[in-house]
Amino acid sequence: MDAVVETIGLKKVFRDFWHRDKARAVDDLNLTVRRGEVFGLLGPNGSGKTTTIKLLLGLLFPTSGTVRVFGLSPRNISVKSRIGFLPEESYLYKYLNANETMDFYGRLFGLSSSERKIRTEKLLKMSGLMPSRRRPVGEYSKGMARRIGLAQALINDPDLVIMDEPTSGLDPIGRQEVRQLVLELKKLGKTVLISSHLLADVEDICDRIAILYAGRLIAEGSVKELLTRKDVTHISVSGVPRSTVERVVNALRDESAKVDVNTPMSSLEEFFLSAIRDLESAERQKSPVEQVKIASADEKQSVIERLTID
Amino acid sequence: MKLLAIAINTIRHVVRMKLALVFVLFLVVVLASVPFTLKSDGTQKGKVQITLAYSLGLLNIVLSVLTLFLSTSTFCSDIRNKVMFTIDTKPVKRWEILAGKWLGVMIVNTALLLCLGGAIYGAVMYLGRPLEGRDGEHPELMRDVLTARVEIVPAVSRKTGRTASVVPFRHEKEWVFENIGCSDSEKVITLKFRYYTSGSSDEKISGLWTARSEDRGFYEHVTSLPAKSFHEFRIPASVVSPDGRLKISFLNVSAPGVSVIFPGEDVTILYRAGNFGGNFFRALLLVLLRLAFIAAVALGASTFLTFPVAALFSIFVLIMSLSVSSFSVLIQGSPLPESGSSRETVVPAAALARKVAAAALKVLPDLRAYDPVPYLAGGVLIRWRRVIEGLIWVVLLRSGVTGCLAYVIFNRRELAIMQ
Incomplete structure (x- = not known):
C-alpha cells in the first residue's frame, strides 16, 4: 500500500521570544498512513495530536524531521488540492451563510460554477443543512457548525480527509453520522486521518491507530492487533446444551486453565487508559533524563508489548 | 479566480460586519454640513473653494x-x-491571500471614493451655479476655481530650485517663463x-x-495688496x-526701507488647459494612489x-x-553639532544618524506631493503625468x-503559532 502520509523523526519544539525551548509538542514521531485506510491518531489532551495535524497541513513547520503527504511537502499546492481538512472547531466566516461558505471554499479549489453548485447541494443535503443554508454560519448551533465544517472539508472530493476531533460538539446521533460518513469515505477509497480523544467514537471505524503521549508515539498498529488479548482464547459456541459447556469448562480447568466465558476483548477506552496509567507510573519512577530515553526503539517496543499482552 | 474569491469575501466582510458604515455615516454628515458651517470671505468663489x-x-x-x-x-x-487555518489548507498561495485582501480593500475604497467624490462634485457644482443678483462672481469662479489651469x-526656479529673492525699495526683480502653451482661444493668462x-x-x-516679450509688446499692472496670501491678476x-x-518683472514702489521677499516658486503663470470635471476625476485617482499604499502597508504590518x-x-x-518633505528639509538644513573636544565623536555619529534618517525617508513615498487639495482649490491642472x-x-x-516584503514574512510565518 502507498504511504499517503509519512513522518520521519518528526519533532516540533515551541520556543519563546528568546528562542529558548518552551514545550516539546512532538518528539521523534515516525508515522505512516497508507492509502485507503482510516487511521486514528489518539491521545489525551496535550499529547501532540493537533500539533501533528498542523504539521501535516503546513500550518506549523517541523523543528526537525520530515513530513511528506502524497510524497511531497504539505505546503505544496498540488498536495493541498487533494486534502480536505476539518479543524478542531469550525473556523469559518461567521457572516457567510452555508451556500456562500461552500461557494467560497469551492472557488479556492478552482472548481467551476456548475461543479460548486452540484457539490454544495449534495454536501449540504448530506449534512442536513439544506433548510438553514441561507442563515449566517455565526447563528448556527455547535453541531450545525461542525456539519458545515465537515461539508466544506469535502467540497473538493479529497483523496485524504484530515479530521481533528470530528465528533466533538455533536450529539450521539451526529457522532453516529460522522462514523457512518467515515466508513462511506473509506468505501470510496479515500484515506482518512482522524484525531480524537473520544475513543469509543473511533474504535469501530479505524483500521489502524497510533497513540501519542507527551508528543511521543507509544503504540501503533491495527485496532485488532492492539486490542486482541493474545494469551486468551475465545471459544464461541451455539446450540450446545449448558451441561456440555460445563463439561468443556471443567476439562479446561483440569488443565489449570483460567476460564472466562465473557467477551475476550477489552474496550479501546480501557486499553487506552491502562496504557497511559502504565506509562505515567513508569515515568514517575525514572529521572527526567531517563524519561526522554523511554522513546527509544527497544523500550518503546517493550511498552507496546506489555500493553498489548496485558 | 482564487484571488478574486478572496477579494469578494473581503468586500462581504466589510459590508456585513458594518466596518465601513460608521466611517461613511460620519463622513456623509460632516460633508453635508461643510458648506453651511465653514466661514469663507463671503464670495461665491470663496465658498466653493473652501467647500472643495x-x-x-x-x-x-x-x-x-x-x-x-x-x-x-x-x-x-x-x-x-x-479562519486563516482553513484558508491556508486550501490550494491557495499565500501571496494570493495577501493580494486578494488588498484587492478587496481597494474595490471598497474605489466604490466609496466614487460615491462620496461624486457627492462632493455635485455639491460643488450646485454651489457654483450662477446666482441671481451675483452675476459678476460666477465668471471669476469659473475662471479661477472650476477649471483646470x-x-x-x-x-530659473525650475533649474536652480527654490530660491528666495529680496526686492528692496525701487528695485526690480524679473522672472522668465518658458513653454507657455496657451491656445489662441485663451484671451487671458493669470x-x-x-x-x-x-x-x-x-x-x-x-x-x-x-509682462513683456521681445516681439509682442508689454502689459503693466499696479497692485497694492497685503503680504502672506496668494493673489492673482490677469494679463492679456x-x-x-x-x-x-514671457518676462515678468516686479518693481517695489511700497515705501522707502520696505523690502519685498518672494519665496521660491511663489510667482507662477496659469492658463486654462482643461475642465474641472476631468481634473476632479484625476484628483480622486491621486487619493486612490495614497489609499493603495496605505492598504499595502497595513496588510504588510498585519502579517507579523x-x-x-x-x-x-x-x-x-x-x-x-x-511628513517626508518637512523632515527632508529639517535633515538637510540643520547643521552638524560642533562641541569642542567631543566634536570628533559627535560629528560622525550625527552624520551617520542623518544619513540613516535620509535613507529611511527615501524609502517612504512623499504623499504630500500627491495631495490633490491644493490643485483643486487653486483650479490648477493635475496632469495625467502626475497621476502616472x-x-x-x-x-x-x-x-x-x-507587498513583496509582506509576502516573504507571511510565507515564513507558522500560522498556528499566535503572535
Missing part, C-alpha cells in the same frame, strides 16, 4: 483611516479567529503670486508688474511670444503584528509619509516592495 478644500481633505483623511483599519482588521481577525514656474515684507505684515505692498495672452516665452500594533505601526508610516508618476512611484514601487 475641506470636503476633499476630509474625504482623504477619513478614507485613509478607514483603509488602515479595514486592512489590518480583515487580515488580523482571520488569523485571530483561525496649467501652472508654469519661472525657468499671474499668481505671494510675497512677504520686511515691514509690518498688515501693510499693503505696492508694486508695478510688467497676446503678450506671450509665439515660442511661449496583532491588530492594534499593526494599526499603530501603519499610522506611524502614514504620518512619516505625509504616482502610480509608478507610490503604487508599483513602494506598495509593490511593501
Whole structure:
C-alpha cells in the first residue's frame, strides 16, 4: 500500500521570544498512513495530536524531521488540492451563510460554477443543512457548525480527509453520522486521518491507530492487533446444551486453565487508559533524563508489548 | 479566480460586519454640513473653494483611516479567529491571500471614493451655479476655481530650485517663463503670486508688474495688496511670444526701507488647459494612489503584528509619509553639532544618524506631493503625468516592495503559532 502520509523523526519544539525551548509538542514521531485506510491518531489532551495535524497541513513547520503527504511537502499546492481538512472547531466566516461558505471554499479549489453548485447541494443535503443554508454560519448551533465544517472539508472530493476531533460538539446521533460518513469515505477509497480523544467514537471505524503521549508515539498498529488479548482464547459456541459447556469448562480447568466465558476483548477506552496509567507510573519512577530515553526503539517496543499482552 | 474569491469575501466582510458604515455615516454628515458651517470671505468663489478644500481633505483623511483599519482588521481577525487555518489548507498561495485582501480593500475604497467624490462634485457644482443678483462672481469662479489651469514656474526656479529673492525699495526683480502653451482661444493668462515684507505684515505692498516679450509688446499692472496670501491678476495672452516665452518683472514702489521677499516658486503663470470635471476625476485617482499604499502597508504590518500594533505601526508610516518633505528639509538644513573636544565623536555619529534618517525617508513615498487639495482649490491642472508618476512611484514601487516584503514574512510565518 502507498504511504499517503509519512513522518520521519518528526519533532516540533515551541520556543519563546528568546528562542529558548518552551514545550516539546512532538518528539521523534515516525508515522505512516497508507492509502485507503482510516487511521486514528489518539491521545489525551496535550499529547501532540493537533500539533501533528498542523504539521501535516503546513500550518506549523517541523523543528526537525520530515513530513511528506502524497510524497511531497504539505505546503505544496498540488498536495493541498487533494486534502480536505476539518479543524478542531469550525473556523469559518461567521457572516457567510452555508451556500456562500461552500461557494467560497469551492472557488479556492478552482472548481467551476456548475461543479460548486452540484457539490454544495449534495454536501449540504448530506449534512442536513439544506433548510438553514441561507442563515449566517455565526447563528448556527455547535453541531450545525461542525456539519458545515465537515461539508466544506469535502467540497473538493479529497483523496485524504484530515479530521481533528470530528465528533466533538455533536450529539450521539451526529457522532453516529460522522462514523457512518467515515466508513462511506473509506468505501470510496479515500484515506482518512482522524484525531480524537473520544475513543469509543473511533474504535469501530479505524483500521489502524497510533497513540501519542507527551508528543511521543507509544503504540501503533491495527485496532485488532492492539486490542486482541493474545494469551486468551475465545471459544464461541451455539446450540450446545449448558451441561456440555460445563463439561468443556471443567476439562479446561483440569488443565489449570483460567476460564472466562465473557467477551475476550477489552474496550479501546480501557486499553487506552491502562496504557497511559502504565506509562505515567513508569515515568514517575525514572529521572527526567531517563524519561526522554523511554522513546527509544527497544523500550518503546517493550511498552507496546506489555500493553498489548496485558 | 482564487484571488478574486478572496477579494469578494473581503468586500462581504466589510459590508456585513458594518466596518465601513460608521466611517461613511460620519463622513456623509460632516460633508453635508461643510458648506453651511465653514466661514469663507463671503464670495461665491470663496465658498466653493473652501467647500472643495475641506470636503476633499476630509474625504482623504477619513478614507485613509478607514483603509488602515479595514486592512489590518480583515487580515488580523482571520488569523485571530483561525479562519486563516482553513484558508491556508486550501490550494491557495499565500501571496494570493495577501493580494486578494488588498484587492478587496481597494474595490471598497474605489466604490466609496466614487460615491462620496461624486457627492462632493455635485455639491460643488450646485454651489457654483450662477446666482441671481451675483452675476459678476460666477465668471471669476469659473475662471479661477472650476477649471483646470496649467501652472508654469519661472525657468530659473525650475533649474536652480527654490530660491528666495529680496526686492528692496525701487528695485526690480524679473522672472522668465518658458513653454507657455496657451491656445489662441485663451484671451487671458493669470499671474499668481505671494510675497512677504520686511515691514509690518498688515501693510499693503505696492508694486508695478510688467509682462513683456521681445516681439509682442508689454502689459503693466499696479497692485497694492497685503503680504502672506496668494493673489492673482490677469494679463492679456497676446503678450506671450509665439515660442511661449514671457518676462515678468516686479518693481517695489511700497515705501522707502520696505523690502519685498518672494519665496521660491511663489510667482507662477496659469492658463486654462482643461475642465474641472476631468481634473476632479484625476484628483480622486491621486487619493486612490495614497489609499493603495496605505492598504499595502497595513496588510504588510498585519502579517507579523496583532491588530492594534499593526494599526499603530501603519499610522506611524502614514504620518512619516505625509511628513517626508518637512523632515527632508529639517535633515538637510540643520547643521552638524560642533562641541569642542567631543566634536570628533559627535560629528560622525550625527552624520551617520542623518544619513540613516535620509535613507529611511527615501524609502517612504512623499504623499504630500500627491495631495490633490491644493490643485483643486487653486483650479490648477493635475496632469495625467502626475497621476502616472504616482502610480509608478507610490503604487508599483513602494506598495509593490511593501507587498513583496509582506509576502516573504507571511510565507515564513507558522500560522498556528499566535503572535
